Amino acid sequence: MHPTAIIKNQLFLNACAKNRTDTERPKVLDVGSRVYPRKGADPAAVEAKSRGPRALRSFCRKLGLQYFGLDMSAGINVDIVSSKAFLWQEIEDESFDYVLSTSTFEHNPFFWVTFAEIARVLKQGGKTLITAPAAGIVHRYPVDCWRFYPDSWGVLCTLTGLTVDEVISEPFQSLGVLPGAQWWDSSIVASKPAFDNARARTEFYERLKPLVEPYGEFGPDFKPVEVNKGPLFRAYLRRVVKEQQRQRDTPSGSAPQPDYLRNHMRSAMRPI
Numbered sequence: 001m002h003p004t005a006i007i008k009n010q011l012f013l014n015a016c017a018k019n020r021t022d023t024e025r026p027k028v029l030d031v032g033s034r035v036y037p038r039k040g041a042d043p044a045a046v047e048a049k050s051r052g053p054r055a056l057r058s059f060c061r062k063l064g065l066q067y068f069g070l071d072m073s074a075g076i077n078v079d080i081v082s083s084k085a086f087l088w089q090e091i092e093d094e095s096f097d098y099v100l101s102t103s104t105f106e107h108n109p110f111f112w113v114t115f116a117e118i119a120r121v122l123k124q125g126g127k128t129l130i131t132a133p134a135a136g137i138v139h140r141y142p143v144d145c146w147r148f149y150p151d152s153w154g155v156l157c158t159l160t161g162l163t164v165d166e167v168i169s170e171p172f173q174s175l176g177v178l179p180g181a182q183w184w185d186s187s188i189v190a191s192k193p194a195f196d197n198a199r200a201r202t203e204f205y206e207r208l209k210p211l212v213e214p215y216g217e218f219g220p221d222f223k224p225v226e227v228n229k230g231p232l233f234r235a236y237l238r239r240v241v242k243e244q245q246r247q248r249d250t251p252s253g254s255a256p257q258p259d260y261l262r263n264h265m266r267s268a269m270r271p272i
């Protein structure tokens with residue numbers, strides 16, 4: 001997990017722990033918790049690190065919170081692999097106080113289903129912190145499908161009935177200061193309502209059902225698609241190479257500076 005995300009998770013968990021009484025140990029679910037050893041790394045050492053003092057699991061323990069890692073596939077730092085990849089039948093409604101998910105929604109073929117499952121398994125008044133990138137290179141675990149912007153979270157809350165508490169877009173100040181800023185992460189803190197009556201509760205769960213039910217048939221084995229292999233791509237690449245050649249052949253200093261590029265960069269760099 002990159003440092004920008006670790007810090008946000010720790011600050012969120014610190015705030016969660018402040019609400020805890022001396023006798024309870026609130027439950028935290030981490031969705032997409034699997035840790036992958038880097039090439040050449042010793043899996044046993046990575047396993048030990050995932051349970052070591054700097055891991056989220058230990059951070060929770062120190063705060064008096066119980067950590068449970070859930071993933072679609074078994075591996076390091078995974079406690080729960082649900083029998084259906086997208087439907088967490090093993091997890092009861094309203095059974096977790098807090099849900100985290102970091103750098104997972106972009107790899108999640110059906111992220112709206114997961115958002116609905118998070119809404120279901122949270123306790124009333126429970127909170128979630130979800131962080132996913134708005135930018136960055138293709139990196140497949142085992143697929144890389146989506147990027148998320150601040151308004152993505154608003155739509156997902158409208159869909160599921162969670163309340164937006166706070167949305168974060170990576171600030172410019174962290175660029176070059178903290179590793180991970182280059183992903184331009186976007187995060188949401190959202191809450192599950194406390195229902196006034198049985199009808200409000202029923203309505204909340206009825207609304208989630210159509211978001212979840214059609215996805216029971218899908219397994220976790222999504223295959224990455226082939227990229228840059230077809231005739232359209234080859235024709236496009238020829239055009240790019242030709243343009244590159246044309247720019248190289250233009251005497252330096254007189255190369256046209258395309259306005260669209262400059263304007264695009266300017267608007268892309270404008271803080272929210």
Ligand SMILES: C[S@@+](CC[C@H](N)C(=O)[O-])C[C@H]1O[C@@H](n2cnc3c(N)ncnc32)[C@H](O)[C@@H]1O
Binds near residue numbers: 072114
């Ligand atoms: C980049 S990895 C792990 C990221 C980890 N949280 C971190 O920050 O280092 C993303 C993980 O999300 C898992 N994943 C994707 N969709 C999921 C889903 N619907 N439910 C559970 N896990 C999912 C993948 O199996 C993969 O292990």
